[in-house]
Amino acid sequence: MSSLSQAEEARLKAQLQDAVVSCTERCLYQSAKWAAELLNSLPSADDSASVTDVDSPVPASSPPQTPNARPKDAAELRLEARETTKYLLAKTYFDCREFDRCAAVFLPSNLSKSFIYTQSSSPSAKSPQNGKSHIETPTKPAVTEESVQSLSQKALFLALYAKYIAGEKRMNEDSKMLLGPEDGGVTPNQELPGICATLEEWFTNLPQTGRQSQGWLEYLYGIVLAKSKNEKLAIEYLIQSVNLYEYNWGAWQELIGLLGxxxxxxxxxxxxxxxxxxxxxxxxxxxxxxxxxxxxxxxxxxxxxxxxxxxxxxxxxxxxxxxxxxxxxxxxxxxxxxxxxxxxLDNLDNYSNILYVMNYRAKLAFLAQLASNTDKFRPETCCVIGNYFSLKSEHEKAVVYFRRALILDRTFLSAWTLMGHEFVEMKNTHAAIDSYRRAVDVNRKDYRAWYGLGQTYEVLEMHSYALFYHQRAAALRPYDPKLWMAVGQCFGKIGKVTSGIRAYKRALVAGSYYDAGVGSSFGSGDMLALGGGVLDPEVLYQIALLYERLHDMQECAAYMELVLAQEEGPDYDEGNSETGGGGVGVTATTSKARLWLARWEYMRGMFQKAMELANELCQDGVEVEDAKALVRDIRARIERDKHEGRS
The missing domain is CATH 1.25.40 (Serine Threonine Protein Phosphatase 5, Tetratricopeptide repeat)
Known part of the structure; x- marks a missing residue:
């Protein structure tokens, strides 16, 4: 992608201005905000104001006269002009959050007149038998083909989108208590079937009308299909939408969410x-x-x-x-x-995760205060505050704020995953599993939720389940060594030793893609991926133990030697300490490997080598008692051999 010419930049600016207006007209305010922010990040965004003098008869805000993305259909323009007053009324209703009222401006109402009339207002409705008013069962009039086809695409989109938002609003209101006994997370939007039928009819009759689709109705149909779990067809319509009108960021976001x-x-x-x-x-x-x-x-x-x-x-x-x-x-x-x-406030939940992992408590406290002062009732704000309480180990308070974020938006992914982490800390494994499951329902690409499910099932010692979830996480993050190490551990627990060895070796390969980091994805501080060509000694040690289970002692010993080699690093030179490879030094893992090798050499009758390794252990200060016991055994064996040799 090369830099833009002046003409291309002017064209891009005009297209973004049109996008802001078009999205705002259809009440797609998040997409309009995104386009406006992108427009103002252009280097020449402020140039037009300075070029136009305040005394000039041309308004400073008028867009440059450059060709737009696509000319509007003349038939659509005539329909929009005819609907101007109704459209303005419908949009004001939408802006006042009267969504059903907005939809009713262009689409038939769901209530029949007989439902409105009462005894006092309609004497003719009185029953001759008992004098009481008779209320007929309300019928839902079908949206006729003529009523839909006679509307402009802008009016039809606004009406159907208002119905969709009204359904989402009722769905949230009817949802049960979060993670309560009746909360299944599958409360449907009751408006989806009607919207779907209307749009199907509209697209079926589109070729006969001779009108050109603008891409907005394809976007709405894509949303409805995705909500109805018809993801393949949803992708098709979203592709059509962005090809017809590329500056609707909401359509791109829906498409991103469907790609795994x-x-x-x-x-x-x-x-x-x-x-x-x-x-x-x-x-x-x-x-x-x-x-x-x-x-x-x-x-x-x-x-x-x-x-x-x-x-x-x-x-x-x-x-x-x-x-x-x-x-x-x-x-x-x-x-x-x-x-x-x-x-x-966008992405502040991600920023708070970073501050949490880095243990920047003061910065996280400042971020929580700043977000709270800006808007207390944004899911991002609640997640920031929840992370702050989690860093202070106040896990109950953290859950309160993550739950508050989800009450505001039940599809807010970060809150589900983070709340699952808190339940793990509180040893509430069943609530943790529910939270992680809801997270992957919202977004199947959240490897942290898959990994969390695996970890939780490991706590419950259900290793086959844990293996499945760890494999899902590793498939999403194939270069994360921690995930492959978890897969290898599960294979070992269920007796598939060869598969476990392969998984651990994959962890070694994955570790080469990362330099030494501050900590893991979950803030535990474990460093699985080490820089400078140093392999993770813990992974090597686990591979060695699995080879021992296969009774392949030569391979086991070779990997134990590799564990010891990581103490100085791959480029260690005894003659020149300055060229050391930056190894891990003596650790609990390397000491366990040294003890194993000492016992192995002792069993093979290599007493001198075993004595050297055992003496090194005594100096390291790790596994000292076992090392001393081994030294005594070696000395006794040597003395016995000497005695038998004399006799």
Whole structure:
């Protein structure tokens, strides 16, 4: 992606301005905000104001006269002009959160008139038998084909989107207590079937009308299909939507949520028109799929050259560093974003996770205070405060705030996963499993929730279940050594030793992709991936133990020797200590390997070598008592051999 020419930049600016207006007209406020932020991150975003004099008859806010993305259909323009007053009324209802009233402006009401009339207002409704008013059963009039086809696409979208939001609102109101006995997490949106039927009818009749689709109704149909678990068809309509109108970020977000693998991303990308939005989509989806290659960083740098001050793109860069456990760089970028936009709450839950792992308690306290002062009732704010209480080991308070985040938004992924972590800390394994399961229901790409499920089932000693979930996590993060180590441990527990060895060796390969980090993804501080070519001694030790279970003592001894070799590192030179490879030094794991080797040499009759290893153990200060006992056994055996030799 090369830098834009002046004409291309002017065109991009006009398209983004149109996107802000178009999304706002359809009440897609999050997409409008995203487009407006991207527009203002263009280097020339403020140039037009300075060029136009305040005394000029041309308004300073008028967009440049550059060709737009696509000319509007003349038939659509006539329909929109005819509906102007009704549209303004419907939009004001939507903005006042009267969603059913908004939909009723363009679509038939669900209540029949006989349901409204009472005895006092309609004498004709009085029953001759007892004088009481007779209320007829309300009927739901079908949305006729003529009523839908006579509407502009903008009006139809607004009406159906209002019905969808009204259904979501009722669904949340009807949902049971969070993680309560009746909370199944599957409360349906009752408006989906009606919206789906209306849109199916509209798309079926579209070729006969001769009108051109604008992409907005495809976006809404994609949402409805995804909610109805028809994901394959949803992807098809979302691809159509972004190809027809590429600046609706909401459509891209829905598409990102439906892609679970890099293969699916590449398959979809081949069907998309190549433009700057496709480029941003590819980078964002790759980040969501935990891809962290140099090529991805280069692509992101190219986009940032077009939008140098975009907080959204900077946050994507920070998340890329977060996924590779480069917490210092990720924290630095989020800190810069916070300084430039102190009231921006997007991604603050991710920033608080980083501060939690780095144990930056003061910064996390400041972030919690800042977010609370900005908006107490945002899920991101609740997650930040929950992380702060978790860092203080006040896990009950942390759960309160994560639960509050989920009451505000039951699809907020971070809160489900983090609440699962807190329940693990509180030894409430069943609640932890429920939380993690809800997290993967929201987003199947959340490897932390899969890993959490595996860890929780390990606590319950259900190792076959744990293996399944650890494998799901490792498939999402194939270069995370901790996940492969968990897979290997589960294979060992269920008796599949050979598979366990393969998994541990995969952990060694994965570890070479990471430098020494601050800590693990869960803040435990374990360092599985070590820099400088040093292999993780714990992984090597576990491989050796599995070979011992296979009675392959030669391989076992070889891996035990490898464990000891990690103390000085691969490039250690006795003659020149300055060229040391930066090994791990003496650890509990290397001492256990040294003790095993000492016993192995003793069993083989190599008493001198066994004595050297045992004496080293006595000096290390680890496994000392076992080492001393072994030294006594070796000396006794040597003395006995000498005595037998004399006789």
């Amino acid at each position: 693998t890099v293969e699916e991303l590449n398959k979809v990308s081949s069907r998309l028109q190549q433009n700057i939005m496709t480029f941003i989509f590819h980078v964002t989806t790759s980040q969501e799929l935990y891809q962290t290659s140099d090529q991805l960083h280069t692509s992101l740098s190219q986009i940032l050259s077009v939008f140098p001050t975009s907080s959204f793109l900077k946050a994507q860069r920070a998340l890329l560093h977060y996924h590779t456990k480069d917490f210092d760089e990720a924290e630095s970028i989020f800190s810069e974003i916070l300084i430039s936009e102190p009231h921006r």
